[in-house]
Amino acid sequence: xxxxxxxxxxxxxxxxxxxxxxxxxxxxxxxxxxxxxxxxxxxxxxxxxxxxxxxxxxxxxxxxxxxxxxxxxxxxxxxxxx
Amino acid sequence: xxxxxxxxxxxxxxxxxxxxxxxxxxxxxxxxxxxxxxxxxxxxxxxxxxxxxxxxxxxxxxxxxxxxxxxxxxxxxxxxxxxxxxxxxxxxxxxxxxxxxxxxxxxxxxxxxxxxxxxxxxxxxxxxxxxxxxxxxxxxxxxxxxxxxxxxxxxxxxxxxxxxxxxxxxxxxxxxxxxxxxxxxxxxxxxxxxxxxxxxxxxxxxxxxxxxxxxxxxxxxxx
Numbered sequence: 001x002x003x004x005x006x007x008x009x010x011x012x013x014x015x016x017x018x019x020x021x022x023x024x025x026x027x028x029x030x031x032x033x034x035x036x037x038x039x040x041x042x043x044x045x046x047x048x049x050x051x052x053x054x055x056x057x058x059x060x061x062x063x064x065x066x067x068x069x070x071x072x073x074x075x076x077x078x079x080x081x082x
Numbered sequence: 083x084x085x086x087x088x089x090x091x092x093x094x095x096x097x098x099x100x101x102x103x104x105x106x107x108x109x110x111x112x113x114x115x116x117x118x119x120x121x122x123x124x125x126x127x128x129x130x131x132x133x134x135x136x137x138x139x140x141x142x143x144x145x146x147x148x149x150x151x152x153x154x155x156x157x158x159x160x161x162x163x164x165x166x167x168x169x170x171x172x173x174x175x176x177x178x179x180x181x182x183x184x185x186x187x188x189x190x191x192x193x194x195x196x197x198x199x200x201x202x203x204x205x206x207x208x209x210x211x212x213x214x215x216x217x218x219x220x221x222x223x224x225x226x227x228x229x230x231x232x233x234x235x236x237x238x239x240x241x242x243x244x245x246x247x248x249x250x251x252x253x254x255x256x257x258x259x260x261x262x263x264x265x266x267x268x269x270x271x272x273x274x275x276x277x278x279x280x281x282x283x284x285x286x287x288x289x290x291x292x293x294x295x296x297x298x299x300x301x302x303x304x305x
Contacts, residue, residue, distance in 0.1 A: 017185040018185060018189075065138070065143075065146065070182040071229060
Protein backbone atom coordinates (compact mmCIF):
# COMPACT_ATOMS: atom_id res chain seq x y z
CA UNK A 1 0.00 0.00 0.00
CA UNK A 2 1.10 3.51 -0.60
CA UNK A 3 -0.25 6.91 0.19
CA UNK A 4 -0.23 9.70 -2.36
CA UNK A 5 -0.48 13.23 -1.02
CA UNK A 6 -2.01 15.98 -3.12
CA UNK A 7 -1.52 19.51 -1.81
CA UNK A 8 -3.75 22.19 -3.31
CA UNK A 9 -2.98 25.88 -2.77
CA UNK A 10 -4.60 29.06 -4.07
CA UNK A 11 -2.37 30.61 -6.76
CA UNK A 12 -0.15 33.36 -5.35
CA UNK A 13 -2.01 36.10 -7.23
CA UNK A 14 -5.45 34.93 -6.03
CA UNK A 15 -6.84 36.56 -2.90
CA UNK A 16 -7.12 34.08 -0.02
CA UNK A 17 -9.74 35.45 2.42
CA UNK A 18 -9.51 32.38 4.68
CA UNK A 19 -5.76 32.75 5.07
CA UNK A 20 -6.23 36.45 5.79
CA UNK A 21 -8.78 35.64 8.50
CA UNK A 22 -6.36 33.21 10.14
CA UNK A 23 -3.54 35.74 9.89
CA UNK A 24 -5.75 38.40 11.41
CA UNK A 25 -6.41 36.20 14.45
CA UNK A 26 -2.74 35.59 15.26
CA UNK A 27 -1.87 38.94 16.89
CA UNK A 28 -4.92 38.57 19.16
CA UNK A 29 -3.33 35.36 20.47
CA UNK A 30 0.00 37.06 20.97
CA UNK A 31 1.72 35.57 17.91
CA UNK A 32 3.56 38.30 16.09
CA UNK A 33 6.23 36.50 14.04
CA UNK A 34 3.98 35.45 11.15
CA UNK A 35 3.78 37.98 8.32
CA UNK A 36 1.31 36.12 6.06
CA UNK A 37 -0.89 33.02 5.98
CA UNK A 38 -2.30 31.18 3.00
CA UNK A 39 -4.67 28.29 3.44
CA UNK A 40 -4.89 25.27 1.15
CA UNK A 41 -6.10 21.69 1.16
CA UNK A 42 -4.32 18.37 1.64
CA UNK A 43 -5.73 15.15 0.17
CA UNK A 44 -4.47 11.72 1.23
CA UNK A 45 -5.14 9.11 -1.44
CA UNK A 46 -4.62 5.44 -0.59
CA UNK A 47 -3.47 3.38 -3.57
CA UNK A 48 -2.34 -0.22 -3.99
CA UNK A 49 0.86 0.74 -5.79
CA UNK A 50 2.22 4.17 -6.49
CA UNK A 51 3.52 3.25 -9.93
CA UNK A 52 3.81 5.47 -12.96
CA UNK A 53 0.33 4.65 -14.28
CA UNK A 54 -1.30 5.35 -10.92
CA UNK A 55 0.56 8.62 -10.51
CA UNK A 56 -0.46 9.69 -14.00
CA UNK A 57 -4.06 9.08 -13.00
CA UNK A 58 -3.58 10.99 -9.74
CA UNK A 59 -2.17 13.95 -11.68
CA UNK A 60 -5.20 13.85 -13.93
CA UNK A 61 -7.72 13.80 -11.09
CA UNK A 62 -5.75 16.42 -9.16
CA UNK A 63 -5.95 18.76 -12.14
CA UNK A 64 -9.64 18.18 -12.83
CA UNK A 65 -11.52 17.48 -9.59
CA UNK A 66 -9.22 18.18 -6.62
CA UNK A 67 -8.05 21.56 -7.90
CA UNK A 68 -9.37 24.24 -10.22
CA UNK A 69 -6.44 25.28 -12.42
CA UNK A 70 -7.93 28.75 -12.83
CA UNK A 71 -7.35 29.61 -9.17
CA UNK A 72 -5.27 26.81 -7.64
CA UNK A 73 -1.95 24.94 -8.02
CA UNK A 74 -1.44 21.36 -6.91
CA UNK A 75 1.55 19.19 -6.02
CA UNK A 76 1.69 15.39 -5.86
CA UNK A 77 4.06 13.35 -3.69
CA UNK A 78 4.23 9.72 -2.57
CA UNK A 79 4.41 8.77 1.08
CA UNK A 80 5.45 5.12 1.55
CA UNK A 81 3.48 3.32 4.26
CA UNK A 82 4.03 -0.04 5.94
CA UNK B 83 -41.03 26.88 -25.01
CA UNK B 84 -39.68 24.29 -22.62
CA UNK B 85 -36.97 25.46 -20.23
CA UNK B 86 -35.37 22.84 -18.00
CA UNK B 87 -34.28 23.60 -14.44
CA UNK B 88 -31.74 21.20 -12.95
CA UNK B 89 -32.10 20.12 -9.34
CA UNK B 90 -28.85 18.99 -7.70
CA UNK B 91 -28.63 17.72 -4.12
CA UNK B 92 -28.49 21.04 -2.25
CA UNK B 93 -30.12 23.23 -4.89
CA UNK B 94 -32.29 25.87 -3.23
CA UNK B 95 -33.69 28.10 -5.93
CA UNK B 96 -34.85 25.54 -8.44
CA UNK B 97 -38.55 26.07 -7.69
CA UNK B 98 -38.16 29.87 -7.88
CA UNK B 99 -36.43 29.48 -11.25
CA UNK B 100 -39.25 27.25 -12.48
CA UNK B 101 -41.76 29.83 -11.28
CA UNK B 102 -39.90 32.61 -13.09
CA UNK B 103 -39.99 30.58 -16.31
CA UNK B 104 -43.76 30.12 -15.99
CA UNK B 105 -44.37 33.81 -15.24
CA UNK B 106 -42.31 34.63 -18.34
CA UNK B 107 -44.66 32.48 -20.43
CA UNK B 108 -42.52 29.38 -20.77
CA UNK B 109 -43.01 25.81 -19.66
CA UNK B 110 -40.71 24.83 -16.77
CA UNK B 111 -39.37 21.28 -16.95
CA UNK B 112 -37.74 19.82 -13.82
CA UNK B 113 -34.46 18.03 -14.60
CA UNK B 114 -32.62 15.72 -12.21
CA UNK B 115 -28.85 15.78 -11.62
CA UNK B 116 -28.60 12.00 -11.81
CA UNK B 117 -30.25 11.65 -15.23
CA UNK B 118 -28.53 11.54 -18.61
CA UNK B 119 -31.59 13.22 -20.06
CA UNK B 120 -32.58 16.79 -20.90
CA UNK B 121 -36.15 15.69 -21.74
CA UNK B 122 -36.06 17.55 -25.04
CA UNK B 123 -35.93 21.04 -23.48
CA UNK B 124 -35.05 24.14 -25.52
CA UNK B 125 -32.94 25.77 -22.79
CA UNK B 126 -31.51 24.96 -19.36
CA UNK B 127 -31.18 26.88 -16.09
CA UNK B 128 -28.69 25.84 -13.39
CA UNK B 129 -30.20 27.35 -10.22
CA UNK B 130 -28.72 28.74 -7.03
CA UNK B 131 -28.05 26.87 -3.84
CA UNK B 132 -25.28 24.75 -2.37
CA UNK B 133 -24.99 21.73 -4.65
CA UNK B 134 -23.25 18.83 -2.91
CA UNK B 135 -22.90 21.04 0.17
CA UNK B 136 -20.32 23.22 -1.60
CA UNK B 137 -17.82 20.48 -0.67
CA UNK B 138 -14.38 20.73 -2.27
CA UNK B 139 -15.22 23.95 -4.16
CA UNK B 140 -18.57 25.49 -5.05
CA UNK B 141 -19.84 23.67 -8.13
CA UNK B 142 -16.84 21.35 -8.38
CA UNK B 143 -18.75 18.13 -7.77
CA UNK B 144 -21.93 19.22 -9.56
CA UNK B 145 -19.83 19.70 -12.66
CA UNK B 146 -19.41 15.92 -12.85
CA UNK B 147 -23.09 15.07 -12.26
CA UNK B 148 -24.50 12.86 -15.05
CA UNK B 149 -26.86 15.57 -16.34
CA UNK B 150 -23.93 17.98 -16.82
CA UNK B 151 -22.51 15.81 -19.61
CA UNK B 152 -25.69 16.56 -21.55
CA UNK B 153 -25.79 20.23 -20.49
CA UNK B 154 -22.18 20.83 -21.60
CA UNK B 155 -22.77 19.14 -24.96
CA UNK B 156 -26.01 21.08 -25.52
CA UNK B 157 -24.37 24.38 -24.52
CA UNK B 158 -21.52 23.76 -26.95
CA UNK B 159 -24.18 23.13 -29.59
CA UNK B 160 -25.73 26.54 -28.95
CA UNK B 161 -28.54 25.79 -26.50
CA UNK B 162 -29.26 28.73 -24.17
CA UNK B 163 -27.95 27.95 -20.66
CA UNK B 164 -28.29 30.29 -17.67
CA UNK B 165 -26.37 29.75 -14.42
CA UNK B 166 -27.48 31.72 -11.40
CA UNK B 167 -25.21 31.96 -8.33
CA UNK B 168 -24.26 28.32 -7.66
CA UNK B 169 -25.22 27.72 -11.30
CA UNK B 170 -22.63 30.36 -12.35
CA UNK B 171 -20.05 28.56 -10.22
CA UNK B 172 -20.93 25.28 -11.93
CA UNK B 173 -20.59 26.88 -15.40
CA UNK B 174 -17.12 28.17 -14.49
CA UNK B 175 -16.06 24.80 -13.05
CA UNK B 176 -17.35 23.19 -16.28
CA UNK B 177 -15.22 25.63 -18.32
CA UNK B 178 -18.30 26.74 -20.24
CA UNK B 179 -17.44 30.19 -18.88
CA UNK B 180 -13.96 31.53 -18.05
CA UNK B 181 -12.81 32.53 -14.58
CA UNK B 182 -13.85 31.30 -11.16
CA UNK B 183 -15.75 32.42 -8.06
CA UNK B 184 -13.92 32.65 -4.74
CA UNK B 185 -14.89 33.56 -1.18
CA UNK B 186 -16.10 37.15 -0.73
CA UNK B 187 -13.18 39.47 0.02
CA UNK B 188 -14.88 40.69 3.23
CA UNK B 189 -15.33 37.04 4.32
CA UNK B 190 -19.00 37.34 5.24
CA UNK B 191 -22.12 36.08 3.53
CA UNK B 192 -23.97 38.94 1.86
CA UNK B 193 -27.70 39.28 1.20
CA UNK B 194 -28.95 42.54 -0.29
CA UNK B 195 -30.96 44.09 -3.08
CA UNK B 196 -28.22 44.84 -5.59
CA UNK B 197 -28.23 47.31 -8.47
CA UNK B 198 -26.60 46.15 -11.70
CA UNK B 199 -25.94 47.69 -15.08
CA UNK B 200 -26.74 45.50 -18.06
CA UNK B 201 -23.80 45.79 -20.47
CA UNK B 202 -24.67 43.18 -23.08
CA UNK B 203 -28.27 43.03 -24.30
CA UNK B 204 -27.67 40.62 -27.16
CA UNK B 205 -27.30 37.33 -25.31
CA UNK B 206 -30.03 34.68 -25.28
CA UNK B 207 -30.89 35.74 -21.73
CA UNK B 208 -30.65 39.55 -21.87
CA UNK B 209 -32.19 40.61 -25.19
CA UNK B 210 -35.23 42.10 -23.43
CA UNK B 211 -32.97 44.60 -21.65
CA UNK B 212 -31.21 47.62 -23.14
CA UNK B 213 -27.50 48.33 -22.81
CA UNK B 214 -26.91 50.63 -19.85
CA UNK B 215 -30.19 49.73 -18.17
CA UNK B 216 -29.97 49.57 -14.38
CA UNK B 217 -31.85 46.81 -12.60
CA UNK B 218 -32.20 45.81 -8.94
CA UNK B 219 -32.34 42.14 -7.97
CA UNK B 220 -31.45 40.19 -4.81
CA UNK B 221 -27.88 39.06 -4.29
CA UNK B 222 -26.97 36.42 -1.69
CA UNK B 223 -23.65 34.63 -1.63
CA UNK B 224 -20.63 33.71 0.43
CA UNK B 225 -18.37 32.85 -2.49
CA UNK B 226 -19.26 35.32 -5.21
CA UNK B 227 -15.96 37.02 -5.94
CA UNK B 228 -15.37 36.70 -9.69
CA UNK B 229 -11.70 36.27 -10.55
CA UNK B 230 -9.75 35.61 -13.74
CA UNK B 231 -6.30 36.58 -14.96
CA UNK B 232 -5.83 40.05 -16.42
CA UNK B 233 -5.69 38.77 -20.02
CA UNK B 234 -9.02 36.98 -19.60
CA UNK B 235 -10.61 40.05 -18.01
CA UNK B 236 -9.34 42.23 -20.87
CA UNK B 237 -10.73 39.77 -23.40
CA UNK B 238 -14.12 39.61 -21.65
CA UNK B 239 -14.35 43.40 -21.66
CA UNK B 240 -12.96 43.77 -25.18
CA UNK B 241 -15.35 41.22 -26.69
CA UNK B 242 -18.40 42.55 -24.84
CA UNK B 243 -18.74 39.40 -22.78
CA UNK B 244 -19.42 41.25 -19.54
CA UNK B 245 -23.20 40.93 -19.21
CA UNK B 246 -23.73 42.83 -15.96
CA UNK B 247 -21.68 44.89 -13.54
CA UNK B 248 -22.30 45.88 -9.92
CA UNK B 249 -23.29 49.52 -9.40
CA UNK B 250 -22.37 51.67 -6.37
CA UNK B 251 -21.26 48.76 -4.18
CA UNK B 252 -18.96 45.90 -5.10
CA UNK B 253 -20.55 43.35 -2.78
CA UNK B 254 -18.02 40.52 -2.93
CA UNK B 255 -14.69 41.69 -4.32
CA UNK B 256 -15.42 40.67 -7.92
CA UNK B 257 -12.66 41.93 -10.19
CA UNK B 258 -13.69 44.94 -12.31
CA UNK B 259 -17.14 44.84 -10.60
CA UNK B 260 -18.19 41.95 -12.83
CA UNK B 261 -21.53 40.42 -11.81
CA UNK B 262 -22.18 38.26 -14.86
CA UNK B 263 -20.55 37.13 -18.09
CA UNK B 264 -21.36 35.26 -21.29
CA UNK B 265 -19.46 32.98 -23.66
CA UNK B 266 -18.35 34.13 -27.09
CA UNK B 267 -21.50 32.82 -28.73
CA UNK B 268 -23.83 34.51 -26.22
CA UNK B 269 -25.91 31.43 -25.45
CA UNK B 270 -24.31 30.67 -22.05
CA UNK B 271 -24.74 33.31 -19.33
CA UNK B 272 -23.72 33.15 -15.68
CA UNK B 273 -24.30 35.69 -12.94
CA UNK B 274 -24.14 35.78 -9.14
CA UNK B 275 -27.27 37.93 -8.47
CA UNK B 276 -30.69 36.28 -8.55
CA UNK B 277 -33.08 37.56 -11.25
CA UNK B 278 -35.50 34.71 -10.43
CA UNK B 279 -36.18 36.35 -7.06
CA UNK B 280 -37.30 39.58 -8.75
CA UNK B 281 -40.17 38.53 -10.98
CA UNK B 282 -43.15 39.55 -8.83
CA UNK B 283 -43.78 42.68 -6.77
CA UNK B 284 -45.11 40.69 -3.84
CA UNK B 285 -41.99 38.66 -3.19
CA UNK B 286 -39.05 40.67 -4.47
CA UNK B 287 -37.65 44.16 -4.79
CA UNK B 288 -39.56 44.49 -8.08
CA UNK B 289 -39.79 42.68 -11.38
CA UNK B 290 -36.46 43.75 -12.85
CA UNK B 291 -35.29 40.13 -13.11
CA UNK B 292 -38.14 38.90 -15.27
CA UNK B 293 -36.56 39.97 -18.56
CA UNK B 294 -33.85 37.29 -18.22
CA UNK B 295 -36.59 34.71 -18.63
CA UNK B 296 -38.75 36.54 -21.17
CA UNK B 297 -35.60 37.06 -23.28
CA UNK B 298 -35.04 33.32 -23.51
CA UNK B 299 -38.69 32.54 -24.19
CA UNK B 300 -38.78 35.15 -26.95
CA UNK B 301 -35.48 33.98 -28.46
CA UNK B 302 -36.73 30.41 -28.55
CA UNK B 303 -40.06 31.37 -30.13
CA UNK B 304 -38.23 33.33 -32.82
CA UNK B 305 -35.96 30.41 -33.64
